[in-house]
Amino acid sequence: MTALPPPSARVRAGYSLGSLATAAFGTVPGLLLLPYLTDSLAIPAAVAGVLVLLPKAWDVVFNPVAGRVSDASRHPDGPRRPFLLRGGLSLAVLFALLFLPPLFGSPWLDGAYVAVVFVLCATAFAFFQVPYNALPPELATTQEDRTRLTAWRIAVLALGILVCGAGAPLVRDEFGYLGMGVGVGLVIVVGTAGVMWGTKHAPRAKPQETGVRGRELVALLRQARRFRVLLTAFVIQSTAIGTLLAGVDYLARVVLGEPGAQTLLFAAFVGPALVVMPVLRRVAARWGVQRSWSVATVLFAAAFGGIAFGPPTPVLIGLVALGGVAYAGLQVFPLTLLADLIADEEAKAGQTRAGLFAGVWTAGDTLGLALGPGLFGLVLGIGGYAAGADPAAQPGSASTAIVVGFAVLPPLLVLATLPLLRQRGLSAPAARPGAPAP
Secondary structure, eight states: OOOOOOOOHHHHHHHHHTHHHHHHHHHHIIIIIHHIIIIISOOOHHHHHHHHHHHHHHHHHHHHHHHHHHHHOOOTTOSSHHHHHHHHHHHHHHHHHTTOOOOSSOHHHHHHHHHHHHHHHHHHHHHHHHHHHHSHHHHOOSHHHHHHHHHHHHHHHHHHHHHHHHHHHHHHHHHHHHHHHHHHHHHHHHHHHHHHHHTTTOOOOOOOOOOOOHHHHHHHHHHOHHHHHHHHHHHHHHHHHHHHHHHHHHIIIIISOOTTHHHHHHHHHHHHHHHHHHHHHHHHHHHOHHHHHHHHHHHHHHHHHGGGGOOOHHHHHHHHHHHHHHHHHHHHHHHHHHHHHHHHHHHHHTSOOHHHHHHHHHHHHHHHHHHHHHHHHHHHHHTTOOTTOOGGGSOHHHHHHHHHHHHTHHHHHHHTTHHHHTSTTSSOOOOOTTSOOO
16 A cells, blocks of 8 residues: 555544534433433333434444445545435435424324434434545555544544534534534534544545455454454444443433533533543554553543542542543544554555445444343333333332443443453554555
């Protein structure tokens, strides 16, 4: 692969703005779609969890297809940009339509409508996110440059999560769910426009011919053991984060008895991440990306596990802030390893593999974030959560279920990935400055 100059400030800023779309679709459905189904449409918690899960499960099959289509594109504007534009704008419109019900006067028909539109949202998101994930190894050819590009991206992702996670509940309370859906759709439009602007004139490594079909894809993934280990760990951790996000609204309304507390919780979670993000590149350079990821994992588990002991609210907020520091690492370090891996695999094969690996990766990430609300909905159902009931009327078992889903399951899930993170060879040596990518 031909070495490229370091990405300019415009490229870094523009590419990172695409994370606003990622943050919006990755955060708001996980935060508010389950409460929307249970409390506004009166759908039982366990059923609502399935309705959130099944549309996202579609991505497990479809995202690799989107990656292959992106790899094979020979559009004059590049193989990624047309898909970024169409996927992002389609997602913005569909996201607003997601919150149109109640339309039919029946919880089951309205729930079916939400499920169908959510499938369409997931499809549009695949055509945005897969090319977006595939861009770093085409914009930067050294590990240092890819880490810097990823750090900018995650910084904006953290800001987007703060804006969407803290702001969406406030907009919902003021303008209803439909007003919230339109507002988040506008954020997606801004993210799409930003990445299109930033990468318009960026030098890119030239994609090479690819001809991977279904059977070849399976064979390729069987051979890529390093990718399988990396993906498995990331999906499990995404499930943990999805479970935690699904519990924020319930924790604020039912356990803390403060409906507006979700804004404070999100500010505590994401604010510290914005502060430590610039430091993560130096941490990875000193300790290594793989070891840094393991440390962030332990810190995340310790912070949120402490909430299970019922600390007073100020201490709880402090633990959430500590977990936010760790969360930044859980995003930056695996994405850096992914970019390194893609560069290695393309150098070995002599063919474009970015879209393919990014497609499988995005499928796994989407599945994990969908499994989280599904798992949380199941826990709520077991705890006897009463759909459509006032928070003060919920039984004590429902409060216990919320705490388990928020502060017990996520730490257990992330700790389960430590054996994977400690496997040798997960991180490749950093390339020498100025040397071609491995």
